[in-house]
Amino acid sequence: MNNFDFCNPTRIIFGRETVSQLNDVVPADAKVMILFGGSSAEKTGTLDEVRASLGDRAVSEFGGIEPNPTYETLMKAVELIRSKDIDYLLAVGGGSVIDGTKFVAAAVPYEGEPWDILLTGGQHIKSALPFGTVLTLPATGSEMNSGSVVTRRATNDKLPFMHPLVFPKFSILDPTKVYTLxxxxxxxxxxxxxxxxxxxxxxxxxxxxxxxxxxxxxxxxxxxxxxxxxxxxxxxxxxxxxxxxxxxxxxxxxxxxxxxxxxxxxxxxxxxxxxxxxxxxxxxxxxxxxxxxxxxxxxxxxxxxxxxxxxxxxxxxxxxxxxxxxxxxxxxxxxxxxxxxxxxxxxxxxxxxxxxxxxxxxxxxxxxxxxxxxxxxxxxxxxxx
Known part of the structure; x- marks a missing residue:
């Protein structure tokens, strides 16, 4: 076995009806952006649960993140977050939404061309917005690690990056979300x-x-x-x-x-x-x-x-x-x-x-x-x- 330095800082909140705990783990004064995929999170009621739990916080939303999140779509989120001075992100979805949110979290404060985050595997990330996740699809493990994969549609490039700054602060895992998949x-x-x-x-x-x-x-x-x-x-x-x-x-x-x-x-x-x-x-x-x-x-x-x-x-x-x-x-x-x-x-x-x-x-x-x-x-x- 090789030497290693292991740290996983993500808090896991697991079980039925745990979405309600968002109110306890998202800072009370946070300006939150909810990021999600298609219409399923709305149809299943998960987004309504999230909104209710966030209470009176200032909340914006960005939907449409694809099953293979694209740089083009994510950069629209980056621009919106910068314009609204958002300081906290919340990914509601599966691995693609969470991967996309990790990129957005790193890209918002990034100095230079954000595509370089992917070209360099995340080597030059110096800061990232804090974020949490509400997992709706178990698959990728992105809710508990610091890795992400993003596709650039224009060039058919699908590239990964990793950085300790994009570990989720917390992830809420409610197994009942599997029922409607x-x-x-x-x-x-x-x-x-x-x-x-x-x-x-x-x-x-x-x-x-x-x-x-x-x-x-x-x-x-x-x-x-x-x-x-x-x-x-x-x-x-x-x-x-x-x-x-x-x-x-x-x-x-x-x-x-x-x-x-x-x-x-x-x-x-x-x-x-x-x-x-x-x-x-x-x-x-x-x-x-x-x-x-x-x-x-x-x-x-x-x-x-x-x-x-x-x-x-x-x-x-x-x-x-x-x-x-x-x-x-x-x-x-x-x-x-x-x-x-x-x-x-x-x-x-x-x-x-x-x-x-x-x-x-x-x-x-x-x-x-x-x-x-x-x-x-x-x-x-x-x-x-």
């Missing part, structure tokens, strides 16, 4: 959380026994929850465990002291930017093929993953690795998520386009060993056809 979004949430854990865990043995067991426990939980919650979405216990699993999956503890992969995400980001496929579904396309192509480098952890999560213990090592990759693919398929590019009416034309974008964005040495070159990315995409 479309089934597709719930399935996406399960898949997204699952791959977040995999990216930190399924690399090579690093003598990180605590992190391994945390990861395996989360993976087993998600495997157990997945099909059940799709059949019983208003089951509070299932919804609560999904919501907390998704938050913990990318809350920092699973990945402390170990090297990560994240190649599945980087390749998946390009598929989303170019073809507008749901983020989680791009991960389900890429991961099984990446595991197959990288099976030699990941062999020890693939065997451990197979034994501890899928109970695969018999057969040769190669046979067990095959079974483990098949089990992973079948899990995504059991959620109604296609794991092949052909499932999205895409073919060989994707390969050159995605590799070109990876090269454009400097993604030429991906993976825990830095050995996923553009040629290896090409092999992964061919395998995913």
């Amino acid at each position: 479309p089934e597709r979004q719930v399935a996406n949430g399960v898949a997204d959380a699952f791959v977040h854990v995999i990216e930190q865990y399924l690399t090579f043995p690093q003598n990180a026994m605590v992190q391994d067991r945390l990861a395996e426990g989360l993976l087993q939980t998600l495997v157990g929850i997945g099909p059940k919650i799709l059949a019983d979405q208003k089951n509070y216990d299932l919804s609560a465990n999904l919501m907390w699993s998704a938050s913990v999956a990318l809350g920092g503890m699973v990945g402390t002291g170990v090297r990560h992969d994240w190649a599945t995400h980087m390749i998946g980001h390009e598929l989303t930017a170019l073809y507008n496929i749901d983020h989680a579904r791009t991960l389900a396309i890429v991961l099984p093929s990446l595991l197959n192509v990288q099976r030699k480098d990941k062999a020890e952890k693939l065997l451990q993953f197979g034994e501890r999560v899928w109970n695969i213990t018999e057969g040769t090592e190669e046979a067990r690795i095959d079974q483990t990759i098949d089990a992973t693919r079948n899990f995504f398929e059991s959620l109604g998520i296609s794991t092949r590019l052909s499932g999205y009416d895409l073919g060989e034309e994707v390969i050159d386009a995605v590799v070109k974008q990876l090269e454009k964005h400097g993604m030429v040495t991906l993976g825990e060993h830095g050995n996923i070159t553009p040629d290896v990315s090409r092999r992964i995409l061919v395998d995913a056809l």
